[in-house]
Amino acid sequence: MTRFLFSLTVLFTFSVTAQQLKSPSEFLGYELGSEFTRHHEVVDYYEYLANEAPDRVKLTVYGQTNERRPLLLVYVSSAQNMANLESIRQEHLKSTQGSGSNSKAIVWLSYNVHGNESVSTEASMKTIYELLTAKSAYLENTVVIMDPCINPDGRDRYSNWYNQYKNTPNQVDPNSKEHHEGWWNGRSNHYMFDLNRDWAWLTQVESQQRIKVYNEWLPHVHVDFHEQGVDNPYYFAPAAEPYHEVITDFQRNFQTILGRNHAKYFDANGWFYFTKEVFDLFYPSYGDTYPTYNGAIGMTYEQGGSGRAGLGIITRIGDTLTLKDRIAHHFTTGLSTVEVSSQNAEKLNTEFQKFYQNQNFKYKSYVLNGNKDKIDALKALLDKHKIAYGHPSNSSVKGFNYNTGSNGSMSTSANSLVVSTNQTKGTLVKVLFEPNAKLSDSLTYDITAWSLPYAYGLDAIASTALVNATPASQAQDAVVSSSVGKPNDQAYAYLFDWNSMKDARFLAELLTRGIRVRKADHPFTMEGKSYDRGTLIVTKGDNEHQSDFYASLMDVASKHKVDFTPAHTGFVDSGKDFGSGYVTMISKPKVAILSGGPTSTLRFGEIWHFFEQQLHYPLTVIDDSYAATVDLDEYHILILPGGRYNDHFNGKQLKRLRDWVRKGGKLIAMGGAIDAIDGEDGFGIAKKEVEGDSTENRPSPHKNMERERIKTAITGAIFKTKVDNTHPLAYGYGNDYFTLKLGNAGYNYLKNGNAVYIDRSTKPFSGFAGSIAQESIGESLVYGVENFGRGQVVYMVDNPLFRGFWENGKLFFANALFMVD
Numbered sequence: 001m002t003r004f005l006f007s008l009t010v011l012f013t014f015s016v017t018a019q020q021l022k023s024p025s026e027f028l029g030y031e032l033g034s035e036f037t038r039h040h041e042v043v044d045y046y047e048y049l050a051n052e053a054p055d056r057v058k059l060t061v062y063g064q065t066n067e068r069r070p071l072l073l074v075y076v077s078s079a080q081n082m083a084n085l086e087s088i089r090q091e092h093l094k095s096t097q098g099s100g101s102n103s104k105a106i107v108w109l110s111y112n113v114h115g116n117e118s119v120s121t122e123a124s125m126k127t128i129y130e131l132l133t134a135k136s137a138y139l140e141n142t143v144v145i146m147d148p149c150i151n152p153d154g155r156d157r158y159s160n161w162y163n164q165y166k167n168t169p170n171q172v173d174p175n176s177k178e179h180h181e182g183w184w185n186g187r188s189n190h191y192m193f194d195l196n197r198d199w200a201w202l203t204q205v206e207s208q209q210r211i212k213v214y215n216e217w218l219p220h221v222h223v224d225f226h227e228q229g230v231d232n233p234y235y236f237a238p239a240a241e242p243y244h245e246v247i248t249d250f251q252r253n254f255q256t257i258l259g260r261n262h263a264k265y266f267d268a269n270g271w272f273y274f275t276k277e278v279f280d281l282f283y284p285s286y287g288d289t290y291p292t293y294n295g296a297i298g299m300t301y302e303q304g305g306s307g308r309a310g311l312g313i314i315t316r317i318g319d320t321l322t323l324k325d326r327i328a329h330h331f332t333t334g335l336s337t338v339e340v341s342s343q344n345a346e347k348l349n350t351e352f353q354k355f356y357q358n359q360n361f362k363y364k365s366y367v368l369n370g371n372k373d374k375i376d377a378l379k380a381l382l383d384k385h386k387i388a389y390g391h392p393s394n395s396s397v398k399g400f401n402y403n404t405g406s407n408g409s410m411s412t413s414a415n416s417l418v419v420s421t422n423q424t425k426g427t428l429v430k431v432l433f434e435p436n437a438k439l440s441d442s443l444t445y446d447i448t449a450w451s452l453p454y455a456y457g458l459d460a461i462a463s464t465a466l467v468n469a470t471p472a473s474q475a476q477d478a479v480v481s482s483s484v485g486k487p488n489d490q491a492y493a494y495l496f497d498w499n500s501m502k503d504a505r506f507l508a509e510l511l512t513r514g515i516r517v518r519k520a521d522h523p524f525t526m527e528g529k530s531y532d533r534g535t536l537i538v539t540k541g542d543n544e545h546q547s548d549f550y551a552s553l554m555d556v557a558s559k560h561k562v563d564f565t566p567a568h569t570g571f572v573d574s575g576k577d578f579g580s581g582y583v584t585m586i587s588k589p590k591v592a593i594l595s596g597g598p599t600s601t602l603r604f605g606e607i608w609h610f611f612e613q614q615l616h617y618p619l620t621v622i623d624d625s626y627a628a629t630v631d632l633d634e635y636h637i638l639i640l641p642g643g644r645y646n647d648h649f650n651g652k653q654l655k656r657l658r659d660w661v662r663k664g665g666k667l668i669a670m671g672g673a674i675d676a677i678d679g680e681d682g683f684g685i686a687k688k689e690v691e692g693d694s695t696e697n698r699p700s701p702h703k704n705m706e707r708e709r710i711k712t713a714i715t716g717a718i719f720k721t722k723v724d725n726t727h728p729l730a731y732g733y734g735n736d737y738f739t740l741k742l743g744n745a746g747y748n749y750l751k752n753g754n755a756v757y758i759d760r761s762t763k764p765f766s767g768f769a770g771s772i773a774q775e776s777i778g779e780s781l782v783y784g785v786e787n788f789g790r791g792q793v794v795y796m797v798d799n800p801l802f803r804g805f806w807e808n809g810k811l812f813f814a815n816a817l818f819m820v821d
């Protein structure tokens, strides 16, 4: 009897609380789906829930965006679980070590990574409300972690835009302005980066802050909510091939269990959906793959809609797709995911443990060698992923040599790095480091190669035996070279190496502080030490105008942790003396970039981010809509980012560009921009004409059409190129370079100035390239400079700033800015 009374009281208390909680519509003051909710209002609703139901909802702020919007995580579970949240987390993490007693399912729902796929955040509010009310039973054994909006800057860019341009009432005619967002759309973050390509590279503040909390939890299930084109039915798991080979049978099968449960609800409502197509599990930097490589069931769900859909739109088949429909679908799959996870909590826990014990990979250790700055840059990335590393105990290692593509050996030094798969993050180590990820199907959605030794420009060996290592120390501070005789502040000049992004950042700050810097265009030796081309020479004589020159220089040097050597004379042992005309002053260029119109938002954003967040150097952004009215003579450098230019520049505009370059301007043309400035009216570069292979004219069954097309495709593969490092565009590099090729466009060599090139038809070192595509990039230019009048045109066929992760390419871009003259 007492027990019965007690239960009644609990039930009564619970139902009162539930009734008291306001639904999103009640709280916001409009029916959910009839407006786009601005981010601060979303934050208000979650704060409201955390205040009203503090026993079941916990709200945390894990960071801030570039535009200072808060990034939220909301934990929702039963009161009992919430009271033990920290111990649940700790027990769960122990299961990565094969122990721990966690029995709860941990489900992480990520909404709105693409800002203009704006239904997700709306759906999240409805989902949490349902979990707290009608579906609270799921939470008895499940902890749900919700990120209501991964990309608040992009989402508000979209919703604010839509609110400004929408008709009243909203117009479902697809031709109306409210369905045409324009160039500066809300998909990406502030810097126009696609956050759903950034999970592994962590170049963006949103990703960097999120990964810290993600690693504190490592959920069993992770869902990334998206939208696709208006006319597409809903997509959910199981994913399409290719699957990366590390994905376990359980991970595959559980996708199907989830998919079938979603299908049950969709079938009951007569809603359309598809599975097993388009969205594969291979490239590691997605919100589905990255969690998968960390033991989760990682999935992408795609609703039809996106920025084009607005509050409602007529689809191709004449139906009206509304925001309310879109909410209903994401709400349904979200709840269904929690339901299935709750039903399978025990299985999820045992299989998660197994995932972390299964690390029987071909290569046991990766050993990396090279420039200390590049090693440090890699260490910084590994630290963010909680990947451990050490220094090799032996002086030499054997195995697969990344540079030759065959077996060999490599001698190591105290600075070499060993990264092994016998660690918690072993699977992720394999995925990020292996020389060539096994591709079960060449028809993939994204790049097919990303191996970190190539991306960071390091020599590397993959060893099938575990390589002994001692724990690595933190990155060392600058070592000031000792000087003989005179104190450092009395030196004639100060010498700095030039071979990394760190050095480029250092130079950028010297220039912005008004310190004058020269560069060595010839190698030289001095006091028994040799110096390469590109060495930075800061002389006292050049900087007499600076009253506190030495203190400023040391301030910048210690801030950037760069080593230097004081020189007490300008007289070199071999090479050119510091007063020689070959030791030229580096100018402090004023740089402009074209945005809008024909440029790609992503390609533009990569450069914008490079200047502001990596190099820290000012940039003027000129939109295409008024570019014709801008006086180019105000700028030393104009950058044309990649994009779809077609015939964007007419004869008159090309003449204007040519006149400006002839007078001394430097034009940097990247990717698709090159095609806009070639030809008779433009500059000297020419695209290669490539004939198709002999099979092309043979009849081929229709069903093979897609297979035929991939013969011409390179969606992202790594090729070895030759480098002329006597050219200023290649200062700081060795004799070869691994480039990430993102397309099949090949350009003939320039008459002069071929700094980086492919010398003959070649297979990729890593990743997939179709047979015809391999032909077209044989004997082709990668990076080069055409001298034109008193100026230059820098061609960048491949994109060294792609998604900000190809660390070893960035110095080419810095060279284009500072070394090429």
Ligand SMILES: [Zn+2]
Pocket (backbone or CB within 6 Å): 114, 117, 196, 225, 226, 227
């Ligand atoms: Zn998306």
